[in-house]
Amino acid sequence: MKMSSLYTKGIVLALAALSVSTAIACTCFYAGTFEVYAKQHPIIVRGVVESYGAELPTNAGIFKTMKVSVSDTIKGSFPHSSFEFFGDTGMSCLRYITRQDFPIGSEHFFLLEDDDLSQPLMVCGEASVAIHGDSIHGNKISENEYVVYEMGVDEFIQKVR
DSSP: OHHHHHHHHHHHHHHHHHHHHHHHHTOOOOOOSHHHHGGGOSEEEEEEEEEEOOBOTTSTTEESEEEEEEEEEEESOOOOSEEEEEOOOSSSOOOOEETTTSOTTOEEEEEESSSOSEEEOOOSSOOEEEEETTEEEEEEEETTEEEEEEEEHHHHHHHHO
């Protein structure tokens, strides 16, 4: 009787440890819209999506990396004319790189961690917004769901600098 009880407790403890380590791997609190999240990051660039890296073997349409050419630095200092984002591969708590979110040739404002040539595409806040003509289009959480918002580019730049 004691042996099966110890065995059961061991299995429960092992499963609990596995579920905790998995849960901790991708836990973050939403840090807000780009405007709010930008206060936590030193660099903002304006850039165009140039190309994708390898596609994930288990997820068609999701890419490991994407190359971005920089057209302007809005905040901080970024000495490079291009860089590469690496996205989530299924276990890293980053944003997925997809054709839908980042079409080739699309223009965005991006938050960067530092001036390295390889950057994580963060997910715990709005780390990029799309530029369409003279306005930006982003997503914010309102009443527990994402809703699209729009703002003029010039007004947006003034708010995030």
